[in-house]
Amino acid sequence: MLLPNQHHLFDIPDDVTYLNCAYISPSLKSVTKAGRRGMGKKSQPWTITPPDFFKESEEARSLFSQIIGSSSEDIAIIPAVSYGIATAALNLPIKKNENVVVLEEQFPSNYYGWVENVKRADGELIVVSRPEEGSLTTAVLTAINEKTAVVALPNCHWTDGTVLDLLEVSTKCRQYGAALVLDLAQSAGAIPFSVKEIDPDFVIAPSYKWLLGPYSLGFLYVAPRWQDCDPLEHNWIDRANSEDFAGLVNYRDEFQPGARKFDVGERSNFALMPMAVAALKQLLEWDVENVSETLAAFTETIALRATELGLNVAPANERASHLMGIHFLDGVPKELLGNLAERKVYVSVRGNSVRVSPHLYNTDNHVDRLFDALSAVL
Numbered sequence: 351m352l353l354p355n356q357h358h359l360f361d362i363p364d365d366v367t368y369l370n371c372a373y374i375s376p377s378l379k380s381v382t383k384a385g386r387r388g389m390g391k392k393s394q395p396w397t398i399t400p401p402d403f404f405k406e407s408e409e410a411r412s413l414f415s416q417i418i419g420s421s422s423e424d425i426a427i428i429p430a431v432s433y434g435i436a437t438a439a440l441n442l443p444i445k446k447n448e449n450v451v452v453l454e455e456q457f458p459s460n461y462y463g464w465v466e467n468v469k470r471a472d473g474e475l476i477v478v479s480r481p482e483e484g485s486l487t488t489a490v491l492t493a494i495n496e497k498t499a500v501v502a503l504p505n506c507h508w509t510d511g512t513v514l515d516l517l518e519v520s521t522k523c524r525q526y527g528a529a530l531v532l533d534l535a536q537s538a539g540a541i542p543f544s545v546k547e548i549d550p551d552f553v554i555a556p557s558y559k560w561l562l563g564p565y566s567l568g569f570l571y572v573a574p575r576w577q578d579c580d581p582l583e584h585n586w587i588d589r590a591n592s593e594d595f596a597g598l599v600n601y602r603d604e605f606q607p608g609a610r611k612f613d614v615g616e617r618s619n620f621a622l623m624p625m626a627v628a629a630l631k632q633l634l635e636w637d638v639e640n641v642s643e644t645l646a647a648f649t650e651t652i653a654l655r656a657t658e659l660g661l662n663v664a665p666a667n668e669r670a671s672h673l674m675g676i677h678f679l680d681g682v683p684k685e686l687l688g689n690l691a692e693r694k695v696y697v698s699v700r701g702n703s704v705r706v707s708p709h710l711y712n713t714d715n716h717v718d719r720l721f722d723a724l725s726a727v728l
Contacts, residue, residue, distance in 0.1 A: 353636055353644045356710035367695040367716040372536055372673050372707035375562045378632055384624035391620045400595050403618040406627055413630035414569045418553060419544035423608030426570040427617040431459040431533055434554030434570040437612055438531045439463045441579035444471040448499040454479045455701055457508045460533040464502055487515040491522050498528040505537035509700035510675025512668060520548045535559055540672040542639050545571060563629040564622040572609040585615035646671035648708050655721050675703030683727055693723045
């Protein structure tokens, strides 16, 4: 179902054309309000009670689990993609001469951790290049073999939205006993995703992009088969019976149930957590399927307009519904972003792509402004 325009729910001036959700999403008015309310709690700390350290984090855990079709018991709360990758890397065994498969120009937070991991194990990092012919999915499948221990990928490439068929990748991983670690920073909340269908080992999603939430907060899905493994850190709130503040002097070996043992310390940020909850509620009200369908129609219009200008875009079946790259024949002009910003048009340059990433607050007028600005520099 196509959703009506939602510009009224955001605090975006009418003269601003923000086509850069893949960079940082603007906050919904409801999210900003929730954050301000949460910040006010600390001005009267005597009103903060032990249940306040658990209630909203449990609500956020439950809401995010609905986004990816998991149980709330499988969700941990983390501060960043790198934290989730580090947790996965700590627990996924890599033996000598085994390899980890990643993409060329993959986002650094899902790259550096694996570089260090294969160094320690005397293994190999396999970096899959974009093929000149054929799909990126096929290139990834070709790279997976009997020596592959981990495949660490996004759902779509962060620079230009090139999509991967994760079901095919997951099937190949299971064939060779390789673990599948997914960074959904550029897709969770914008592309439908189900852990029941894909069966990944770990899934990481920061809040501040397509989940429309705050910076420095995210979620980690840990498959039940890995929940007996080690957390990245040991803190008080992850231990059993931590709700009993008076009893915290009685140290416990047992952890909170499920994936809670992987939660970051001080997860109960009284400003950020209410913001995440408000954002997730709105996403679930819209339904991610509807968001994806609506944005797909929008990006198709942008792709057609770009082609008319003589610019290159990937075919619709090779790019994500919400995120696309526009390629100039002679490379991205150095002055492009500055010229666009002067017109209050905001996109990103990532690699060799002008990355355009709309959301429900954008209108046809914003597309016109984008291409008026692009025409001026061609």
